[in-house]
Amino acid sequence: MPDGPLAIGVDIGGTKVAAGVVDAAGTVLRRTRRDTPHRSTSPRVVEDTIVSAVEELMGHGDDVVAVGIGAAGFVAADRATVVFAPHLSWRNEPLRAALGGRLALPIFVDNDANAAAWAEHRFGAGRGESHLVMVNLGTGIGGGIVLDGRVVRGRFGIAGEFGHMQVVPDGIRCECGNRGCWEQYASGNALVREARSLMSAGSPVVSDLFDRVGGDPGELTGPLVTEAARDGDPLARELLGEIGRWLGVGIADLAAALDPGTFVIGGGVSAAGDLLLDPARAAFRRQLTGRGYRPEAAIVAAQLGNEAGLVGAADLARVGAADLAWAEAVDRAERPSG
Numbered sequence: 001m002p003d004g005p006l007a008i009g010v011d012i013g014g015t016k017v018a019a020g021v022v023d024a025a026g027t028v029l030r031r032t033r034r035d036t037p038h039r040s041t042s043p044r045v046v047e048d049t050i051v052s053a054v055e056e057l058m059g060h061g062d063d064v065v066a067v068g069i070g071a072a073g074f075v076a077a078d079r080a081t082v083v084f085a086p087h088l089s090w091r092n093e094p095l096r097a098a099l100g101g102r103l104a105l106p107i108f109v110d111n112d113a114n115a116a117a118w119a120e121h122r123f124g125a126g127r128g129e130s131h132l133v134m135v136n137l138g139t140g141i142g143g144g145i146v147l148d149g150r151v152v153r154g155r156f157g158i159a160g161e162f163g164h165m166q167v168v169p170d171g172i173r174c175e176c177g178n179r180g181c182w183e184q185y186a187s188g189n190a191l192v193r194e195a196r197s198l199m200s201a202g203s204p205v206v207s208d209l210f211d212r213v214g215g216d217p218g219e220l221t222g223p224l225v226t227e228a229a230r231d232g233d234p235l236a237r238e239l240l241g242e243i244g245r246w247l248g249v250g251i252a253d254l255a256a257a258l259d260p261g262t263f264v265i266g267g268g269v270s271a272a273g274d275l276l277l278d279p280a281r282a283a284f285r286r287q288l289t290g291r292g293y294r295p296e297a298a299i300v301a302a303q304l305g306n307e308a309g310l311v312g313a314a315d316l317a318r319v320g321a322a323d324l325a326w327a328e329a330v331d332r333a334e335r336p337s338g
């Protein structure tokens, strides 16, 4: 028996749309996926993709109460409009209104990292933690904030974009136009960039990594570095340690601003586990304001993996639909009768 009301979660990434029916315990009962249409295609094509995935899932007769969408981009605080999605053609796209005419269910749109943070808070590494910050290490750094058991979206919906906090004055140039952004030092891309630059310099210490990619630095990926580190390659471990150290430095800043009880680290690089997190914890302790005189937040690896966005979007929609129903009931009760 599925647990409680069901909701559909849709995770829209740069390369795929993943959707699933999720119960109130965070269990995914059914799944489907589509390739994300290329970024040059019209918003309508992306909408068609979402509608087709949701309709397929609805075809099984489940009693679904809402649809939640987690999108990689800036989502306005009204949870209806995608302000900007770098990998899609959405610019101020009224997604809820566009889908509302085609799907007869309440629709809630959120940033994908907010959805993932919510999922880890409800069902994953942050279960039972009221104050949680999630840091996702992918090509860049994304994040989500849950404080007092609520997602913090910010006045404009753009809270949690941690990747562009400056950690190094006049540091490495970032795509955003500034220098020294955190994601230039602690992301999956930073890991690969550092490993490739050592390989290209012909350093003899990279022979293990060279063997893994047949001598072609262009073939190197984050997971390959993690695999080498797991197999004991000292250089790969050092590279991950360096990423971890920068991770801890940025997390100390976030602790100063937000004071959560737990930091959940997700994204591809987090698969390295303690090879990444132990150096992060050590750097965090060295950097933390008031260290030794305050409780310290835990730094843990995410548990829900790639499904966090889908599960979190569904659960936020389920909760949102319940709030809507409650508000309507209150409204009816307060309306003068007769």
Ligand SMILES: [Zn+2]
Pocket: 163, 164, 174, 175, 176, 177, 178, 181
């Ligand atoms: Zn930047």
